[in-house]
Amino acid sequence: MTSNILVIGGTGKTGRKVVEGLQKQQQNVRIGSRSQNPTFEWSQPATWRQALAGMDKVYISYYPDLAVPGAFDAIQGLVEVAKTVGVKKLVLLSGKGEKEAERCEEVVAHSGLDYTLVRASWFNQNFSESFLLEPILAGHVALPMPETKIPFVDTGDIAEVAVEALLQDQHNGQIYEITGPRKLTFKDAIQEIGEGIGRQIHFQTVTQPEYNKMMEVAGVPGDYIWLFDYLFREVLGNPDNQVVTQDVQKVLGRPATDFKEFVEVTARAGLWNQTFPQSI
Secondary structure: OOOEEEEEOOOOOOHHHHHHHHHHOOOEEEEEOOOOOOOOOOOOHHHHHHHHOOOOEEEEOOOOOOOOOOHHHHHHHHHHHHHHOOOOEEEEEEEOOOHHHHHHHHHHHOOOOEEEEEEEOOEHHHHOOOOOHHHHHHOEEEEOOOOOOEOOEOHHHHHHHHHHHHHOHHHOOEEEEEOOOOOEOHHHHHHHHHHHHOOOOEEEEOOHHHHHHHHHHOOOOHHHHHHHHHHHHHHHOOHHHHOOOOHHHHHHOOOOOOHHHHHHHHHHHOOOOOOOOOOO
């Protein structure tokens, strides 16, 4: 059965893969972003109704994170508009172990609409498409919390789970916690990347205040510094976030993508072959 599905954040790390997956399933997909027509912008609530109009289902990815101030009000407002225009189902991308994100989850769960909550661990793609790319290219990565073990998850797995949740009714009302198949420290991950591309990448341990100062010196906006500080202190430090789950296997019938496979695919794509003069 074909549905009309809005993918909010449809050009982002998970959203673009959700779009691809839905299109392969012959679904009618509308990308929710500021560059599309109709436009969707989280900071412009007036754009929400037109983007939601005519949609049966919605994939919700909030930028930059559900933990930031204003996210709760935005999700609450979006859900209200979705209900008034006849949306039937919501799939929310959430953060595993984020208390603030769980408040947003409650809005979706209590909306009266069908829903699925997808709680994801830290993305593999943070090393290839986000804030860790430039330091890796520079050959020097400095991060706090060196002993913390994280079950990094691939955005491809998240997207496949989201597509299944959007299309299959048996996922209604479910909460899935999506992780990779094993835990690595940041140092472990950097070492595996170095081995995968045949280049030594130096890893340096810094304190959280030192890392915050490095971001400040590099010109990172204050709200992003706050977010990274929160994610390191409150999310990565939460023991619940260091648990490997089997929800990818449960939903997709296959194991979660291993970090080594992510490294191999990314290395072949050449994303770590660029050159940057320096990093934070």
